[in-house]
Amino acid sequence: MIDNNCTQPPPAPSTPETPLTPETPLTPETPLTPETPLTPETPLTPETPLTPETPLTPETPLTPETPEAPETPLTPETPETPETPETPETPETHSLDSTSEDEHFMDREYEHLGLIASGGFGEVCVARSNCDQKLYAVKIIPRYDQRGNDPHYQIL
Known part of the structure; x- marks a missing residue:
């Protein structure tokens, strides 16, 4: 049972022999392994491995390994032209088109x-x-x- 007055001692930091648990605080000395879940409070350093499970936040630095969308330049072979609708062969006559007075x-x-x-x-x-x-x-x-x-x- 957790005491709301914070009288419990903090859990001991993990060592290579002690597995990390959700209650274990992460410190700069805590080794990060692939099994270590990263949280928003986890400091990201150049040594911190980014895995597909690692959420990217605004503070996460982007590296050159980040994939970018390939650009497809327009060439004369692929011009952008709007499609033109076909015109009817015989134009419709309207009642206002009378030429006779x-x-x-x-x-x-x-x-x-x-x-x-x-x-x-x-x-x-x-x-x-x-x-x-x-x-x-x-x-x-x-x-x-x-x-x-x-x-x-x-x-x-």
Whole structure:
């Protein structure tokens, strides 16, 4: 039983004939053998053998024997180029790609049902989509040509 008042004498230091135990204090005179477990309190010296079981701490000196990752330099044979996605052979057509002035995408994609309101910035109409059959409010803003007359309508 351990006395909390520390009245027990410390255990005797080990000798080559006396094996080390967890209770045996390590001193600079204590010989370290492969069977001796290293603890954070164990001083590491050049003579201290490092084994795979030896934990490395920030205080552990790194030696040239520490393996380093090999570097693979880039050569002209191995350039880093991002992969380019293949482009489709035929580009998709969009409803906004109409070149005809008299065939506006609004006329193809929506059915105008009526005027909701009109104001200084244009008109708001209700329209049904030909794609999903839902009703939408569409704001139509007049757009003038370069001379300032002949309004065309821009749909927002």
